[in-house]
Amino acid sequence: xxxxxxxxxxxxxxxxxxxxxxxxxxxxxxxxxxxxxxxxxxxxxxxxxxxxxxxxxxxxxxxxxxxxxxxxxxxxxxxxxxxxxxxxxxxxxxxxxxxxxxxxxxxxxxxxxxxxxxxxxxxxxxxxxxxxxxxxxxxxxxxxxxxxxxxxxxxxxxxxxxxxxxxxxxxxxxxxxxxxxxxxxxxxxxxxxxxxxxxxxxxxxxxxxxxxxxxxxxxxxxxxxxxxxxxxxxxxxxxxxxxxxxxxxxxxxx
Amino acid sequence: xxxxxxxxxxxxxxxxxxxxxxxxxxxxxxxxxxxxxxxxxxxxxxxxxxxxxxxxxxxxxxxxxxxxxxxxxxxxxxxxxxxxxxxxxxxxxxxxxxxxxxxxxxxxxxxxxxxxxxxxxxxxxxxxxxxxxxxxxxxxxxxxxxxxxxxxxxxxxxxxxxxxxxxxxxxxxxxxxxxxxxxxxxxxxxxxxxxxxxxxxxxxxxxxxxxxxxxxxxxxxxxxxxxxxxxxxxxxxxxxxxxxxxxxxxxxxxxxxxxxxxxxxxxxxxxxxxxxxxxxxxxxxxxxxxxxxxxxxxxxxxxxxxxxxxxxxxxxxxxxxxxxxxxxxxxxxxxxxxxxxxxxxxxxxxxxxxxxxxxxxxxxxxxxxxxxxxxxxxxxx
Numbered sequence: 001x002x003x004x005x006x007x008x009x010x011x012x013x014x015x016x017x018x019x020x021x022x023x024x025x026x027x028x029x030x031x032x033x034x035x036x037x038x039x040x041x042x043x044x045x046x047x048x049x050x051x052x053x054x055x056x057x058x059x060x061x062x063x064x065x066x067x068x069x070x071x072x073x074x075x076x077x078x079x080x081x082x083x084x085x086x087x088x089x090x091x092x093x094x095x096x097x098x099x100x101x102x103x104x105x106x107x108x109x110x111x112x113x114x115x116x117x118x119x120x121x122x123x124x125x126x127x128x129x130x131x132x133x134x135x136x137x138x139x140x141x142x143x144x145x146x147x148x149x150x151x152x153x154x155x156x157x158x159x160x161x162x163x164x165x166x167x168x169x170x171x172x173x174x175x176x177x178x179x180x181x182x183x184x185x186x187x188x189x190x191x192x193x194x195x196x197x198x199x200x201x202x203x204x205x206x207x208x209x210x211x212x213x214x215x216x217x218x219x220x221x222x223x224x225x226x227x228x229x230x231x232x233x234x235x236x237x238x239x240x241x242x243x244x245x246x247x248x249x250x251x252x253x254x
Numbered sequence: 255x256x257x258x259x260x261x262x263x264x265x266x267x268x269x270x271x272x273x274x275x276x277x278x279x280x281x282x283x284x285x286x287x288x289x290x291x292x293x294x295x296x297x298x299x300x301x302x303x304x305x306x307x308x309x310x311x312x313x314x315x316x317x318x319x320x321x322x323x324x325x326x327x328x329x330x331x332x333x334x335x336x337x338x339x340x341x342x343x344x345x346x347x348x349x350x351x352x353x354x355x356x357x358x359x360x361x362x363x364x365x366x367x368x369x370x371x372x373x374x375x376x377x378x379x380x381x382x383x384x385x386x387x388x389x390x391x392x393x394x395x396x397x398x399x400x401x402x403x404x405x406x407x408x409x410x411x412x413x414x415x416x417x418x419x420x421x422x423x424x425x426x427x428x429x430x431x432x433x434x435x436x437x438x439x440x441x442x443x444x445x446x447x448x449x450x451x452x453x454x455x456x457x458x459x460x461x462x463x464x465x466x467x468x469x470x471x472x473x474x475x476x477x478x479x480x481x482x483x484x485x486x487x488x489x490x491x492x493x494x495x496x497x498x499x500x501x502x503x504x505x506x507x508x509x510x511x512x513x514x515x516x517x518x519x520x521x522x523x524x525x526x527x528x529x530x531x532x533x534x535x536x537x538x539x540x541x542x543x544x545x546x547x548x549x550x551x552x553x554x555x556x557x558x559x560x561x562x563x564x565x566x567x568x569x570x571x572x573x574x575x576x577x578x579x580x581x582x583x584x585x586x587x588x589x590x591x592x593x594x595x596x597x598x599x600x601x602x603x604x605x606x607x608x609x610x611x612x613x614x615x616x617x618x619x620x621x622x623x624x625x626x627x628x629x630x631x632x633x634x635x
Binding site (some may be wrong): 071075185186188189192195 | 261272273302
């Protein structure tokens with residue numbers, strides 16, 4: 001009976017992000033939200049384990065996923081998660097998010113906690129290992145391939161040269177990057193069946209977490225895109241090609 | 255009035271959009287160039303549950319509605335019109351007759367395979383001398399005891415060369431010359447006497463096979479009859495109504511692809527020191543495309559919605575098919591114009607869109623037949 005908890009973040013689709021040319025701030029209005037890509041690698045790893053018969057139940061957890069979270073959570077369900085827990089509470093930072101997720105998982109119980117290496121919007125990479133620490137679990141980062149669960153241990157390889165093969169005693173946590181696997185595109189049956197799977201809505205207060213304890217200790221005070229300036233050098237004359245080649249060499253391009 | 259897609263419809267559309275962009279678009283130009291059938295992506299459409307999208311769960315399908323069906327046709331056509339047509343020949347033209355007119359045994363025998371892509375279907379109505387005048391077909395199915403013996407030939411049959419199952423229309427009443435003597439059959443294409451002729455060399459839709467079919471003393475068991483004897487024309491026409499929604503959605507998809515390529519190109523391409531998108535002449539073309547694509551989409555969605563509500567939709571489907579196909583023809587011509595000389599080359603996809611769209615003004619009822627259908631509703635003739 002191996003139960004897997006998968007951490008899923010809903011994030012703005014940064015591939016559609018536009019930068020305000022004058023303030024250099026990202027334009028967040030109207031940006032669609034989606035399941036953060038790396039989390040899909042974590043979901044895929046969990047679903048594969050279940051398909052191998054080495055896991056019995058997969059629960060997806062998401063916290064403060066925005067107004068559309070109840071709909072977006074259907075994608076992990078369509079991919080193969082059995083149920084979802086949609087958590088809401090006050091705005092908080094990475095340590096607060098980890099605490100909420102850890103409390104929810106503690107209540108339900110899990111043998112494995114899978115998460116994306118980082119989120120597509122903040123790229124902090126802190127929540128997975130933090131949840132592991134709060135649950136007192138060993139934390140495997142940069143997981144490449146899950147080889148299986150055997151004899152109370154998770155066997156996996158870690159990304160690196162050369163790749164490491166590791167064994168971790170359960171319960172444990174693992175984070176995955178976007179090269180770990182190829183997340184599946186759910187078929188129509190799964191998409192249309194996702195709505196029938198159980199979704200539990202839980203507030204942080206239901207978990208006994210007082211709002212005041214979630215107050216941000218870290219806040220973003222500015223977010224500006226780097227200025228991209230072109231050199232705008234025009235080479236003329238019959239030796240323009242040579243000039244360009246010399247300039248590229250000087251820049252270390254060639 | 256709820257003027258938005260349901261969450262399920264949106265989820266289906268988004269999945270197909272991702273599938274089409276990631277798996278179909280990269281191979282579309284190659285199959286067009288090589289005139290090759292995209293078997294790998296066709297099978298993937300089956301795995302994803304697209305090929306039998308409206309088939310109920312009890313017969314192995316996802317049981318989606320016709321709005322979803324139409325959205326799939328649009329999304330596939332954005333990446334490649336041929337894939338949209340391969341989808342339609344299976345999900346609409348083959349599945350439809352069985353779903354709506356088949357007996358329980360026929361549904362159980364064919365629908366799971368058509369849904370999963372394990373078997374591909376084709377719809378054989380058209381003959382060399384029987385196009386718009388479908389009721390005049392001359393392929394015969396002569397009853398002999400417990401069997402039918404089929405002789406004749408079909409033309410322009412989508413998926414004909416790759417199909418495992420053929421929905422065949424043939425004349426069972428030799429005395430009749432009109433639609434009343436036509437019956438429908440479900441034919442295993444491995445049946446002795448079933449022969450596949452040439453794959454037509456066409457202007458476009460090169461990745462979709464369009465074959466002649468020949469039947470030489472092909473013996474069918476009486477269980478192959480779909481519906482009742484003489485019901486064939488009714489089955490054919492009912493199927494084409496849904497096919498028209500599919501054709502309208504596919505046209506909208508091709509036009510969208512042409513439009514998106516044109517917007518990107520116009521912003522990128524500089525002449526006289528500025529992007530051509532800053533020229534009003536180009537902007538007006540793009541504005542017209544934007545408006546007419548949206549209008550076409552609303553027309554096909556309305557027709558699909560009516561079908562889902564089990565309300566009459568023949569008129570709406572004809573409107574959508576006529577408007578969308580003619581709109582898309584214009585849009586693709588303008589897309590080539592916006593691309594200039596580049597648009598005329600195979601380095602850009604717009605020439606393919608222009609070649610692919612033309613057939614949408616012809617198949618599933620020509621523009622002229624659509625006007626005839628619409629006019630009958632208007633003047634009540």
